[in-house]
Amino acid sequence: MLQIGPYSFTSRLLLGTGKFPDFATQRQAVEVSETEILTFAVRRMNIYDPAQPNFLEQLDLSRFKLLPNTAGASTAEEAVRIARLSKASGLCDMIKVEVIADSKTLLPDPIETLKATEQLVQEGFIVLPYTNDDPVLARKLQEAGAHAVMPGASPIGSGQGILNPLNISIIIEEARVPIIVDAGIGTPSDVAIAMELGADGVLLNTAVSGASDPIKMAEAMGLAVKAGRLGFEAGRIPKKRYAQASSPVEGMVQS
Numbered sequence: 249m250l251q252i253g254p255y256s257f258t259s260r261l262l263l264g265t266g267k268f269p270d271f272a273t274q275r276q277a278v279e280v281s282e283t284e285i286l287t288f289a290v291r292r293m294n295i296y297d298p299a300q301p302n303f304l305e306q307l308d309l310s311r312f313k314l315l316p317n318t319a320g321a322s323t324a325e326e327a328v329r330i331a332r333l334s335k336a337s338g339l340c341d342m343i344k345v346e347v348i349a350d351s352k353t354l355l356p357d358p359i360e361t362l363k364a365t366e367q368l369v370q371e372g373f374i375v376l377p378y379t380n381d382d383p384v385l386a387r388k389l390q391e392a393g394a395h396a397v398m399p400g401a402s403p404i405g406s407g408q409g410i411l412n413p414l415n416i417s418i419i420i421e422e423a424r425v426p427i428i429v430d431a432g433i434g435t436p437s438d439v440a441i442a443m444e445l446g447a448d449g450v451l452l453n454t455a456v457s458g459a460s461d462p463i464k465m466a467e468a469m470g471l472a473v474k475a476g477r478l479g480f481e482a483g484r485i486p487k488k489r490y491a492q493a494s495s496p497v498e499g500m501v502q503s
């Protein structure tokens with residue numbers, strides 16, 4: 249079970265809703281991925297024009313938890329404003345804090361992310377900040393009351409996978425709240441590595457929406473989350489420098 253604040257989930261895969269080729273593909277991809285948490289940018293929702301098609305209307309929302317995010321914010325103030333708007337629209341009390349420092353790297357601004365997290369926790373939100381893979385910042389976000397911390401594997405949309413597994417594993421080792429690896433995932437093996445490191449979940453978007461076959465990729469990602477988690481719980485063998493025979497050698501006739 250993945251527990252985030254008061255909410256529990258069976259699936260450990262969080263899926264973004266952007267850039268799918270069409271709603272039908274997206275709906276099937278969501279279905280086969282077995283995700284229970286869908287994230288979307290509040291700013292990109294057509295809350296002002298109800299006539300515009302909206303992916304969320306295509307879903308049975310009783311089956312999913314919505315995780316609105318503050319994409320588009322470049323300051324804590326903007327992120328807080330977007331979060332309040334989202335809560336006032338009755339979407340959900342969970343919020344993914346995403347405060348981006350610049351448009352080239354799309355890396356999170358650590359200072360503004362921390363400020364927004366502090367403020368939104370105080371206001372009673374269930375706060376999930378997207379952060380870089382810095383163990384010190386991850387600790388400070390937890391101290392600020394974040395309900396989960398979401399370190400990036402690599403830049404958003406880059407598909408580079410986990411660039412710093414050491415940092416991610418330190419963040420996981422020290423965590424008191426769920427750690428969800430977010431952004432930069434390219435392949436199911438990237439997901440499996442994150443889960444084998446002990447991550448509590450993975451959030452991804454582009455790897456599925458941009459795949460040649462998003463539906464197949466969504467299923468593969470769902471399976472990778474499960475396989476990686478099982479592998480983590482099973483406990484891997486230690487790595488050794490030299491070979492060790494796989495079959496027992498006791499009782500073998502020596503030549």
Ligand SMILES: CC(=O)[C@@H](O)[C@H](O)COP(=O)(O)O
Nearest residue numbers: 264404405431432452453454
């Ligand atoms: C959808 C969302 O929240 C993104 O900002 C997220 O970080 C996913 O990144 P990828 O598209 O690299 O998976």
